[in-house]
Structure formats: structure tokens, C-alpha cells
Amino acid sequence: MEKNVATIENLNWSYRNKPLFTNLSTAFPKDAFISIIGPNGSGKTTLLRHFLRILPPNKGAILLEKGDLLAYSQRELAKYLSYVPQTSRLEYDFSVYECVAMGRYAHEKRLANLTMRDHKIIGEALEVVKLSHLKERVATELSGGEYQRVLIARALAQQSKVILLDEPVSHLDVHHQREILSLLSSLVKNRIATVVCVLHDLNAVSAFSDLVIMLDKGNIVAEGSVETVLTKERIEEVYKVEVDLHYAKDAKAPLVIPKWR
Amino acid sequence: MYRSGVQSHAQTQDYEECGMQRIRIPFLIIVITITLFPLFATGQKEAVVSEQSPYSITDSRGVVITLKEAPQRIVSLSPNLTEILFALGIGDKVVGRTEYCDYPVEASDIPTVGDLFSPSIEKILSLEPDLVVIGNLGQAQTIDALERSGLTVAFIDEGETLEGTSRLITKVGTLTGVPEKALEVNQAIDDSVKKAQSFSFDPPTVYYVAGFGEWGDFTATGDTYLHDIITTAGAINIASDAVNWGYQVELILAHDPDIIILPALWGSTSEETKRIFTTTPPYNTLTAVKEDRIITSVENSIIERQGPRSGQAVLLLAQAIANILR
Amino acid sequence: MLNRKLYPLFWVTLLALLVVVTLASLAVGPAGITIKQTVAIIKDGPTYQMNATFTNAQHRIIWSLRLPRILTALVAGIVLAVSGMVYQALFRNPMADPYVLGISSGAAFAVALGIYLGLVGGATGVYQVPLAAFLGSAGATWAIFILSGGVRRSPTMLLLTGIALNFLLSALMSLFMYLNRSQLHSIMQWTLGSFSTANWEKLLIMGSISLLALLPIGFLNRELDILLLDDASALSVGVSVRTIRLILLGLSTLATSVTVAFCGIIGFVGLMVPHIMRLIVGPKHKNLFLFSLLGGALMMVTADTLARVLMGTTELPVGIITAIGGAPLFIILLVRRKRETM
Numbered sequence: 014m015e016k017n018v019a020t021i022e023n024l025n026w027s028y029r030n031k032p033l034f035t036n037l038s039t040a041f042p043k044d045a046f047i048s049i050i051g052p053n054g055s056g057k058t059t060l061l062r063h064f065l066r067i068l069p070p071n072k073g074a075i076l077l078e079k080g081d082l083l084a085y086s087q088r089e090l091a092k093y094l095s096y097v098p099q100t101s102r103l104e105y106d107f108s109v110y111e112c113v114a115m116g117r118y119a120h121e122k123r124l125a126n127l128t129m130r131d132h133k134i135i136g137e138a139l140e141v142v143k144l145s146h147l148k149e150r151v152a153t154e155l156s157g158g159e160y161q162r163v164l165i166a167r168a169l170a171q172q173s174k175v176i177l178l179d180e181p182v183s184h185l186d187v188h189h190q191r192e193i194l195s196l197l198s199s200l201v202k203n204r205i206a207t208v209v210c211v212l213h214d215l216n217a218v219s220a221f222s223d224l225v226i227m228l229d230k231g232n233i234v235a236e237g238s239v240e241t242v243l244t245k246e247r248i249e250e251v252y253k254v255e256v257d258l259h260y261a262k263d264a265k266a267p268l269v270i271p272k273w274r
Numbered sequence: 275m276y277r278s279g280v281q282s283h284a285q286t287q288d289y290e291e292c293g294m295q296r297i298r299i300p301f302l303i304i305v306i307t308i309t310l311f312p313l314f315a316t317g318q319k320e321a322v323v324s325e326q327s328p329y330s331i332t333d334s335r336g337v338v339i340t341l342k343e344a345p346q347r348i349v350s351l352s353p354n355l356t357e358i359l360f361a362l363g364i365g366d367k368v369v370g371r372t373e374y375c376d377y378p379v380e381a382s383d384i385p386t387v388g389d390l391f392s393p394s395i396e397k398i399l400s401l402e403p404d405l406v407v408i409g410n411l412g413q414a415q416t417i418d419a420l421e422r423s424g425l426t427v428a429f430i431d432e433g434e435t436l437e438g439t440s441r442l443i444t445k446v447g448t449l450t451g452v453p454e455k456a457l458e459v460n461q462a463i464d465d466s467v468k469k470a471q472s473f474s475f476d477p478p479t480v481y482y483v484a485g486f487g488e489w490g491d492f493t494a495t496g497d498t499y500l501h502d503i504i505t506t507a508g509a510i511n512i513a514s515d516a517v518n519w520g521y522q523v524e525l526i527l528a529h530d531p532d533i534i535i536l537p538a539l540w541g542s543t544s545e546e547t548k549r550i551f552t553t554t555p556p557y558n559t560l561t562a563v564k565e566d567r568i569i570t571s572v573e574n575s576i577i578e579r580q581g582p583r584s585g586q587a588v589l590l591l592a593q594a595i596a597n598i599l600r
Numbered sequence: 601m602l603n604r605k606l607y608p609l610f611w612v613t614l615l616a617l618l619v620v621v622t623l624a625s626l627a628v629g630p631a632g633i634t635i636k637q638t639v640a641i642i643k644d645g646p647t648y649q650m651n652a653t654f655t656n657a658q659h660r661i662i663w664s665l666r667l668p669r670i671l672t673a674l675v676a677g678i679v680l681a682v683s684g685m686v687y688q689a690l691f692r693n694p695m696a697d698p699y700v701l702g703i704s705s706g707a708a709f710a711v712a713l714g715i716y717l718g719l720v721g722g723a724t725g726v727y728q729v730p731l732a733a734f735l736g737s738a739g740a741t742w743a744i745f746i747l748s749g750g751v752r753r754s755p756t757m758l759l760l761t762g763i764a765l766n767f768l769l770s771a772l773m774s775l776f777m778y779l780n781r782s783q784l785h786s787i788m789q790w791t792l793g794s795f796s797t798a799n800w801e802k803l804l805i806m807g808s809i810s811l812l813a814l815l816p817i818g819f820l821n822r823e824l825d826i827l828l829l830d831d832a833s834a835l836s837v838g839v840s841v842r843t844i845r846l847i848l849l850g851l852s853t854l855a856t857s858v859t860v861a862f863c864g865i866i867g868f869v870g871l872m873v874p875h876i877m878r879l880i881v882g883p884k885h886k887n888l889f890l891f892s893l894l895g896g897a898l899m900m901v902t903a904d905t906l907a908r909v910l911m912g913t914t915e916l917p918v919g920i921i922t923a924i925g926g927a928p929l930f931i932i933l934l935v936r937r938k939r940e941t942m
Contacts, residue, residue, distance in 0.1 A: 091838025
């Protein structure tokens, strides 16, 4: 249990009488950058939603450090894992600072204000995502990329052991994509958190992941290092698209180029 | 993100407005024409009269109503007019009434045509009346619909005073061919009023409870018929400066009337009404309640209806007041 | 939006205004009691002692009529504004008001039905109407809950089911009003809302229940903030969304139902006060709670005072005043804000 932040054992899930997950089993090792990939509809988001208990998993199917996921209280769970959604539109004029401060909820005492320590942590989170200069700005005025960084800062302020992200960079330009993924990677390298990331861009996966889990129609069809999972045959089989793989000198991780025409 | 959403919405609005302008103007013309059409289409309301006939009055709208002969089939759409017709001795000629025409008791044998606000035009037509009489509770739509169907309608409402009542009775009497009887009825009313005014007491202040409690405070304000009855009976109505039936409870407390007139509430008995009134705050703090100077004996249909019993109403009220003040 | 540093000044101003309006309200009314007399009456205390300056009746008007009435208006204003704030957070919709889940249509329907059946009517026992109204509200809210699948379903489902049921109940109420045309004005009167029948006893019942129900909400400010995020984010940050929603919904619905039961249906306050305050002091509920509370109380006492004095001997229904008075103010603020963001 020490090695893994989460273990999934025989997870079953059906949607409207159509089974999606059947005895799904895998594990998320500690301090790793884990990418979950697969075509649309393969169950990636669904898997993450089980962790939030928006979709409740069956008993004993998901085990965390202290035991069954279902046994955790909401606050305890928040201290353990945090979630960054794909896009979330905020329609209210909270400041960037206030948004990030929401991440401290699980650590706050009921009737107390934010402590000095809380403020310190929020400040640090803002530093890490390089948004300190915007902390008093109203969050709705930020660009898409900036707002995504706010959400990540919130997850950081939560100081959870695991950060789950659902396609955090799909709507960002390439500069911001690199920024955020590098940030996440450095968190992992500095042993601050374990990152579990659903990604579409196979090259990003290739560049950053320690572990790749490939889903197709609710089944794990491959699991392992980048080189073992991202093979031409497998990609073509699962994604149904012809690709070319290029390897830079001395690199084990491939560059994936789909054949567009 | 928020900003861009608002901007693009404004843009589509511009496009819509261009298109809308084109449709709007002809549409407006059509709507206006349709609305004004009835004004042009209204036919003659008045029966053109060449000869003088005894059965003729100018009704309260100013319309001249003339009948060639005394009406034999009358539909009455107001309770007070029904009463008057019976008092004039021609109750047998009444072929239709409203549900609320409950006096005299013989009226219940007459078929009803519906309620005061929307009686059935069909039903009225089916009774083939030669005269329809309607009083101040009648609706303009009803009169209009009946006249369009070719019936003769007399709208008779001469003001909410005792004097108006006598004019009312006279008009009805003239139109129906019994003017002498009308004189008799009016005389009887006058006699009752004179008798009432023979009581000698100092005019007490009085409050008439038309409604109280949860549903708001309502009273016989200065513009009502009840007010005239109360004043003629020799009392001072504390709500004489108010209008339109509405009143505020703190004014009742401020005036603290000598006597309270409390008719039975709709659907309840006078004992029950009195019990509730005298136990509901803040009415239970009134002097008149504490000293039991409450008149419950006057039935509302007598006192509220402008008709032949109005003289009796004044007399009953004066009598009740005199009894209390004794 | 107002600069954060000015918040204390703002609420002090609101509080001062509230005190002034309340005192002024005591002194005005059709009964023509002068300010000097009013002051003397207050000094005299709740039991009447023979006094040359004022009569027993005047004393009673101030102590038994106006004072409980003004306090009832105050409580009602607080309840509606705070409930409105909660509903706007729960539905993530700044246009929500406390009546979306059937409280008003349920109450009105129950009262109309009660009158039609003769169970409630004339001026029956003081508590029959409030009881009927409360049961109607509770029934309607419960029905909406069940029909939409409970807390499990999204706020949107609740909202839509609420709209549908509101239509149905309104139609049924209109039906009973029509069948009962002679009592029409009674029902209308009630639905338009009024404080004219307020007294100390009713105030005690209504005030204690509704204010106690609102109290815990004051401690859930952070949760209210977080509920404005989407469900997934709220859960991820550690808020038990379902539980908190249920608690908030239950408390504010209880407070509002009790208020509607005693005061009729007074609209606009629950929608406008939190909305306006949000435009001024921002969305943080720590601030919004206090300002909505003050704003609601102020608005309601002002509206009630106007209701009593605008037309001399007659009283206007409070609901009409709140609508006519509040709506233009609301529009002005919205337009000004729209200009800011464009």
C-alpha cells in the first residue's frame, strides 16, 4: 500500500444497463506522473468521477491509503485528492485569491477565519503557477490559460497527495500547455504530489509521463512506461488512425505523428 | 469569458432588430385597425322613438327606453331590482333573475340566469323577455351583449343614496306601467324614515364592519349606500372620509366608535361572527366590544340593498341604536 | 462594486437608515399621532398609564398595532432576503427567489382551496389561514422534491419541476377563485401580502421559528461560496454537496414558509436584495449575509410604511410597493453594471 496512492480492484460500472467497466483493476504508484489516455467514450472521465464519488464505485473497488474510498468523509477525501476539471466557467466575481483560498476548505476549522499558515500556503500556490501578480484580479476577467492555472493553484493549496486532472490543457495554446505540464511534472519530481492526468495529446503524454494507462471501451488495453504503451500497432488499433512514430536521438519516448491524409 | 458572451449576444440582437423593423410597422397597423374596428362597428343603441308612450324613461346611462306596452316578461339582473318589481306588485311578470335575487321568498320560484358578473346571455334570450333591467352591479359586457342580441335593456342606478333609491323605484314603476304603486312604495319608505328620525338620541359614532381580520378591513365608506342609511338613521359614520370600502385598523382604534354594526359574515351566522370579532385582537380592545354595544340584528341584505326595504333598514337601525343607548 | 475598505461604512449606513426608518415608521400613520406623542408613548412603556399627552387608544395603536407590525416587517425582510441569497447560491442563479420551489403557489393554492371548502373563511380562527398556507407550502415543496428525484438530481431539475408545479398550482388557485367569486377579493388580498394583521403573538411564533432557522446559515458562508462552483469542484474541495444543499434548502424553506404563512406572498425582496447587494459588495457570502439581512429589513420596513401612508385611509398591499419600488432600482443597477463590463 505504501507504494501506491490508489488501487483499483474489480471496479464495475454500467451506464443505463450498458456495462462500461468490468472488473477493472489497476494501481497508481506514488510520486509518478500518470497519464490516462484513450479514445472518446473509453471511460477516462468516468474513471476520475468515481474518485470524486460523483459516480459511486462498488464497495472495496477503490482503495486509498486509509482504506475504502467510500469510507472517507468528504473533508478527509479532499485532503487526500484534489480535482481539476476540464473547464469550469465561474460566473461570480470572486478574486483569484479567493478562488485559490477555496482550496483550503478541508483544512479550515469551522468557525475560524483563514490562518496565517493558510495565507502562506495560498501565496505559495499562486507563486508556483506564477499568478501572484494577478491575485486581486477578478477571476472572470482572466484568459482561459490563466484561469486554468488558478484551478491548479487551488488544487495545490489543497495540499492533497494526489492531483487528478481531466484534460487540463485541451483548450490552451501550446505555450500554456507546456507551462502547465512542466509545472505538474516538477511537482512530481519534487515529490510534492502524485499527478493523474487525462490527456488527449499523445506527444504531451510521451514527453511527461512516468506511467501510461490506455483505456478502450472501458477496458485497460495497455499499462506501463511510455515506450511500452505507445507503440505504432497499439495506437493504430485503439485510435483507428494511421500514425508514424519518430524517435529523437537517444530518446525512448516517441513522437507520434498521425497521418492526416 | 463573461465579457465575450455579452458582446456576441448584443451583435445578434442588432441583426434581429433590422428584420424586426420591417415586420413591425404593417403589423402595428393591423393591430390598431382591429382594435378600433369595434368603435366603428357599434350600431345604434337607441330605439328610435317617434311616438310618446307612457312606458318610457331615460335610463341611468341617458338612453331613452320606450316600450309600446307594459312589459309582460321581465328579466331582472340585480337583486334590488327584483325586490322592487315584487314590491310594485308585478312579481308575476318576472321570468328570470340572478342567483343572488333571494328576496322575497317567492323569487326563488323563478328560474335563474346565473350570477351577477357573468349571467348566461343564452339563458336570458331563451326566456324571451321584453325588458331586461340591470342595476349598478351589472357589467358593461352584459348590457352590450344583450343589446346586440336585440333585447331592450334598462340600466337603472340613480346614485347610492336614499334619494337615489326613490328615483330608482319611480323609474322602474314608470317603465313597467305601475307608477302609482311606485309612489306608494316610496311613501312607505318615507314614513319609515320619519319614524326612525323621531327617536331622539345624541348621534353616536358608528363603525360598520363589512370585513375584518386576515382579509383586510372593509367598511361602509362615505361613498357607499350604507353610509347614507347609517347617517339617515341618526348616527355618525367614522369612516365617512374614506372611500372605496377600504380602511385601516388603527383608525378604528383611534376613533373608538360608540357602536359597532356587525352583520353576519358571508357563510357564517351572526353569533359566530360576533364571537370571532370580539375575540380577535385588536378589535377586542375596542370600547364598543368591551361594553357589548354591537348591533348584529340588522341583516345585510336589508341594509345593503337599495330597494323597498331601505326605509325599514333605517328604522331597524335607528331602533337598534336607540336600544343600545338607553 | 464598492471598494472593500468601504464595507464597514456601508453597513453602518444601512444600519443607521434602518433605525431611522423604523422610528419614523412608528410615528406615521393615518391616526394622526404626532411625533411628540409617539415619543411620549414609547417612554410610557408597554402598559398604559394615564397621561395627558395621549389617549389610551393612541397608546394601543403604537404598542399593539404599529410596533409589532414594524418588527414583523423587519423579520420578514430579513427572512426573504437571506433565503433569496441561499436560493441564488443553491441554484447558481442570481435570478432565483425563495418562491421557485412552490412556497408561494402552494400557500396561495391551499388558502384558495380552504376558502372554497369552507374550512377557512370569513375571519376564522387566527391561525387557520397561516396553518393552511404553511401546509400548502410544505406540500408543494415536498412534491417538487419527490417529482424531480430528490437531492440526487441537479438544481436545474428542481427548478424546472418547480416552474411546472407553480403553473399548475396557480391555475388551480385561479380555478377555485373563479368558482368562488364572491370571496375573490379575500384571496387576492391575502396573496398580495400584508402586515396589517400582525400582533405580538404571531410575531413571537413567526420570528422565533424563522430566525432560528436562519441562524445556522450564517455559519455556512464558506460552503455557500463553494457551492457556486460546479458540483465536481465543490466535492473535490471537500464540501459534502448533497448534505449541505439539503440543510440549506430545508432551513431557508422553513423560514420562508413560516413567513409567507403569516404575511402572505411578498415578492421581489427575496430576488432583489441579495442580487443588488451582490452587485455592490461582491459574491462572498460572508459579506452578503450581513448586507442582505440589513438590506432586506430596510426595504421591507420602508415598503410597509409606504403601504400605510400613501393612500391615507386605505392600505396598499405591501407586495405591490416592493415590486413598484424595487424593480426600477434593480434595472438601474443592472444597466450601470452592464455598461461597466462592456
